[in-house]
Amino acid sequence: MTFEVTILGCGAATPSGRHNPSAQMVNVHDKLFLVDCGEGTQMQMRKYRLRFQRVNHIFISHLHGDHFFGLPGLISTFSLLGRQSKLHIYGPPALKEIIDVTFQHSETYLEFALEFHPVSDKKKMLLMEDETLEVYSIPLKHRIPCTGFLFVEKQKPLKIKKEKISEYRLTPLQIIELKKGNDVMSAAGQPLLAAEMCMPREKARSYAYCSDTMYWEKLAADIFQVNLLYHEATFLTTEEERAKKTFHSTALQAAKLATIAETKQLLLGHFSSRYTHQHHFLDEALTAHANVLLADEGLTFQVG
Helix, strand or coil: CCEEEEEEECECCCCCCCCCCCEEEEEECCEEEEEEECCCHHHHHHHCCCCHHHEEEEECCCCCHHHCCCHHHHHHHHHHCCCCCCEEEEECCHHHHHHHHHHHHHCCCCCCCEEEEECCCCCCEEEEECCCEEEEEEECCCCCCCEEEEEEECCCCCCECHHHHHHCCCCHHHHHHHHCCCCEECCCCCEECHHHHECCCCCCCEEEEECCCCCCCCHHHHCCCCCEEEEECCECHHHHHHHHHCCCCEHHHHHHHHHHCCCCEEEEECECCCCCCCHHHHHHHCCCCCCEEECCCCCEEECC
């Protein structure tokens, strides 16, 4: 099943011709979730052919403009395209007021419902779940209240070995119980062990998005052993003091955190416009973590 992340923007606050502001699309089992929405996000969605009508949940990490200035325009476009279904928006409590005032004074009227879900930056909290996925907010350490987002695939049911169904003439009820991991008894009174009757369980996958944050080791507990971690790397180590002052991270710090959290892969982004070449971020991070990737607009990364 699909679990992937498409980068729409991975630049830091100052606009540049190299990168768009922060935005990415998370695809879990062909359901699309927009994470942050900097300027130009809807144009990036068109460029990379991501279908507007499939987005029902938008997650905004914080209220610095490079992470949400594209949201009012995107919502307006949804309306112009004739959207009827409800749109869920998760973010800082003040985001609702910003959107309401913007639409009030621009006389923008929507034909669909907007449902705001305020997010706290004080503790990890479950924001939404369905039959296949849970999405959590996780506190980050930035100049203003800021959260990351953790996408956790729900554990998949076990799969019965096909030959066992006919061999033991399994009933539908027995199959259901075995898929849950429960042992059952055969018609002859023989114990049938789920571990022997089923295929090895597929591991659930997870993705963590950490937008703007300074180096903060407490974060590792909330993202422990995720398959893929997107962590901001605004600066290189030569600007470590500036990173600390602005509550951002260096590539090396992101890699150190990924190592502490035992993450499988690290994806770096939120690059400052002062740097012309991104390979320096990769070189720096590889000194502390063995599996590092660089974000870039249009790239899609598999979670697994």
